[in-house]
Amino acid sequence: MPEVEAVTRPHEPGAEGDEPGAVARWLRADRVRAVAIVLIVVAVAWRAGIATRGWFSQDEFVIAAQASSADLTADHLLRTFNNHLMPAGLLVAWLMVRAAGFATWPWVLLLAAGQAALGVAFYRLLRDLLRPGWGLLIPLCMLLFSPLTLETTSLWMVGLLMLPVLLAMVLAMAAQVRYVRTGRVRHLAAVVLWVAFGLAFDSKALLIVPLLFAMTACLFTAGGPTRTLVTTTRRYWPAWLVLAALSVAYLVFYLGRPAGALNRPGSTGEVLTFLGDLVGVTLVPGLLGGPWRWSYAGDGPPLADPYDVPMWLSWAALLTLVVVTVRWRPSALRAWTLLLSYVAMVALLFAATRLGGVLSPLAGLVPRYVADVVVVAALCVGVALLGRSDAEEGDVASWPLPTVLREPGAFAVGLVAMIMVIATVGVGTLWSIARFGDNWRTKHGRDYLATAQTDLATASPDTVFLDDIVPDRVVAGYFWPDNLQSHFFRPAELKPKFVPEAENPSTFDDTGRIRPATVQGRRILPGPDETCGHQISGAAATRIPLEGPVPEWPWVVYFGYLSSGDSTVTFRLGEASHEFAVRRGLNQIYFPLEGGGPAVEVSVADPSVVICTKAITVGDLVPAR
Secondary structure, rough: HHHHHHHHHHHHOOOOHOOHHHHHHHHHHHHHOOOOOOHHHHHHHHHHHHHHHOOOOOOOHHHHHHHOOOOOOHHHHOOOOOOOOOOHHHHHHHHHHHHHHHOOOOHHHHHHHHHHHHHHHHHHHHHEEEEOOOOHHHHHHHHHHHHHHHHHHHHHHHHHHHHHHHHHHHHHHHHHHHHHHOOOOHHHHHHHHHHHHHHHOOHHHHHHHHHHHHHHHHHOOOHHHHHHHHHHHHHHHHHHHHHHHHHHHHHHHHHOOOOOOOOOOOOOHHHHHHHHHHHHHHHHHOOOOOOOOOEOEEEEEOOOOOHHHHHHHHHHHHHHHHHHHHHHHOHHHHHHHHHHHHHHHHHHHHHHOOOOOOOOOOOOOHHHHHHHHHHHHHHHHHHHHHHEEEHHHOOOOOOOHHHHOOOOOHHHHHHHHHHHHHHHHHHHHHHHHHHHHHHHHOOHHHHHHHHHHHHHOOOOOOEEOOOOOOOOOOOHHHHHOOEHHHHHOOOOOOOOOOOOOEEOOOEOOOOOOOOEEEEEEEOOOOOOOOOOOOEEOOOOEEEEEEEEEEEEEEEEEEEEEEEEOHHHHHHHHEOOOEEEEEEOOEEEEEEEEEEEEEEEEEEEOOOOOOOOOOOOOEEEEOOOO
16 A cells, blocks of 8 residues: 555665665775775784884984984985985984984874875775775785884884885885876876985885886786887886986985995805895795794894794795796786896895995894885785786686696685685784784883983982993994983983083993992002102103003093192093193092003193092993992
């Protein structure tokens, strides 16, 4: 009956009152997108939690000290730091350190924002380039959860350099895909913009230019190697011309900046060992969930240290994936060629610039060196498995399965095996991330500063310090002078009072506790007078021999004396001298002096004042027992 239909129709499913909300409609419109966003949120939140366990380390302390003392000038931003030209990174560091000091949460938020932007940009690239479907989540998860990028998302100095470069790489590739498909100038302009954005943070962004050429040649050009290269060059020459001009201009400016000398490989064996470690020990296991075990490296990020059996199994799994995808999809060979080309570029870059030093035997085990390879690897795996969205259906080979593999039982076994492999990789990834987090908790620099801040808060107002170095595990000696305490404490809330000389100075022990200071080193030989020791008087300087010669070095001098009156004394060690005041009576003084030699010379300005001394020590400032 019409009346009954009119009454019951509004309550049927799909009626206006039961329509899903905007969020539900958005989720139903693209379930793959919804799951991708959930994965990005989970990955960012998890990595942010790991980042909060860590803290500043080595390079971060140095950058923080320099940012605290430098003005925001072009000279500061355009200088090189460890041969990195990173003006945008130094700008961000300057602003963050000035605003937050040693606080952790602003850096965690900054890294989380960078990770979220990278995840969203990469998913959009996958949607533009690959065939749609649930398979898009495979390369996305490879990027989001790769243990090889943990250092990039946990250590703010590395993240400050690499996250913008990774983002620039992804956005430049996305713009290049659109430029190749449409030929529109605005997409080419976007390519140049994103490459320039990456170069503002680190010179490694130069590799984006050959990556774009290799991607265009491998994924968007047909024919043999020679034809592919010629076609790619001719068809898209405006892009290569503009990018080459940008690269040359950048290199000219970069090479004109003052920088430290680059080490060079000492032998062919050193290069081969590095390449074997970088690709075989770090990269390949890392792409399949490794390294599963990390080697402790102090406050810095741990090094890859995979178990032998899983490492070889990861190689076997990767080779199997390559063979299967190439047999199934002929264009997959070009995707793997793209990955191999980029790995070769990265390996050659670091082999030419990171070997020849004392740390070169460990260089191939540093995950951050291949963090950008993870982006390219995830993209190439997606192309090999799914194919490009604009490729013809004939891209999939009509590859007849052997009769035995077409049996239902064999198919079920193969499906179970594939699920087990995916589950194994997933569990291995979770294990690697968890073990990294355990390793990342140990931070000597954090404990050292926290202890020092606690002691400074309760120290006497007249507590003074002579400048000295912090322990090597906090800031290594090769960062001098930024390993000095006066540099280290610049961004701290409570700062020690450093003086050029003191009668009773204090110092920090290896844990950060404030202790009375003394000098440990070469003492003077006993003087001729048993009562006075060495007597200093008159206009001429008195030469006092040491127990043994000391080399030219920044030392601290302890001078204990008995003076008949007040005067000024000049103390010499080799070519260096220090002038200070002495007081009547039994006193002492400590002061730094950079010099060397077998003896010291002491002269008093007032000829009527006589000084006796039995205690002069030239050496290192140490906590008193």
